Amino acid sequence: MRDNCGRLKFVSAFFFFPFRSFLGRLGIRYDIARIANAYYRDEFNRAPAEAKAxxxxxxxxxxxxxxxxxxxxxVLxxxxTQCRCGEIRALCREQGWQFYISPSAGFTKRLVQRKGIRAAVGAACAFEIEKGIRATPITLKGVRLKRRKVIPQVIVTARYDCLDNAIDWDLLKGVIVDGAGGGRSGDHAG
Ligand code: SF4
Structure with missing residues (x-):
């Protein structure tokens, strides 16, 4: 029942996009990151460490x-210690995960192809998430990035800003160490 409910929410949020826009105009909003994270969580956790990034x-x-x-x-x-990315990189290495800092969505798509990534935790602002939903095929089995499907988990950035942005770093660390949904929150909506 819980699975069916999650699937229904996912389908209505992602596949009936015009309907969602209409509801948005009425003040009814879907928390896209939260819904997607909950839906993909188990599949994400099942991916082998070396295929996670x-x-x-x-x-x-x-x-x-x-x-x-x-x-x-x-970015290598x-x-x-100037930012928290270094700490996350070290943690990924410990856990056998891959770690990257990407300059753009296009670069991320090519990275996923080249590195055999099957499940990825990413971070983006609400604006970029909406843009990604419009531009990227999203399926019940993952997000299609070029020829590859990737199981995502998303953390929303603190603001819409290309400089000196932030995320909930402890939440990200929880996902890497305890698995998606295993940290202090069942989702990663920021
Ligand atoms: S990404 Fe952050 S931690 Fe890594 S080298 Fe640059 S400033 Fe330092």
């Missing part, structure tokens, strides 16, 4: 970040 947006890196950029792997974090 944290892919963070560049808006989270420190203002004076000295990391080099690689066309293959994005040096694990300094």
């Amino acid at each position: 944290v892919i963070l947006p560049h808006c989270l890196i420190g203002e004076k970040c000295a990391a080099r950029f690689s066309k293959e792997e994005g 974090c040096k694990e300094c």
